[in-house]
Amino acid sequence: MWQDLIFLAGSVLSIVFLAPTVRDATANVPLGSSVPSMTIGAIYAMTYATMGMRFSxxxxxxxATMWSLIVSYRSPGPHDGPANAVRFVRSLGRRVHRSVTGTPTDDEYVAPSQSAD
Incomplete structure (x- = not known):
């Protein structure tokens, strides 16, 4: 039981430390940091629940909720909302495709320069 409370205390501290980022409208947290943190928090929550550690x-x-708010509203880019997580996954897929095939993706394509004759 005491372990459950220790994990809860750590989570509460994380929430307290993340709150200023959520409140700061000028904060820009890369999706490469926030999406994995959100995912890990959700996985930990499910794992603790299956172990009977309700508080943890x-x-x-x-x-995970705090990180999802950061993903949705504090990521750099023109869009807000939960679609930012989808945008990150698509970007990751393009990078994997590029590394496997060795070809540039649409967002990395640079048209050949034309010679000035």
Missing amino acids: ALGSLGV
Whole structure:
């Protein structure tokens, strides 16, 4: 039981430390940091729940929620909202495709320069 409370305390501290980022409208947190953190928080919440550690599960769910708010509203780029997570996954897929095939993706293509004759 005491371990459950220790994990809860760690999660509460994480939530407290993430709150200023969520509140700061000028904050820009890269999706490469925030999406994995959100995902790990959700996985921890599910894992703790299956172990019967309710307090730890709730704390990790709170951390995952904070990171999801950061993903949705504090990522650089022109878009806001939950679609930012989808945008990150698509970008990751393009990078994997590029590394496997060795070809540039659409967003990396540079048209050949024309000679000035």
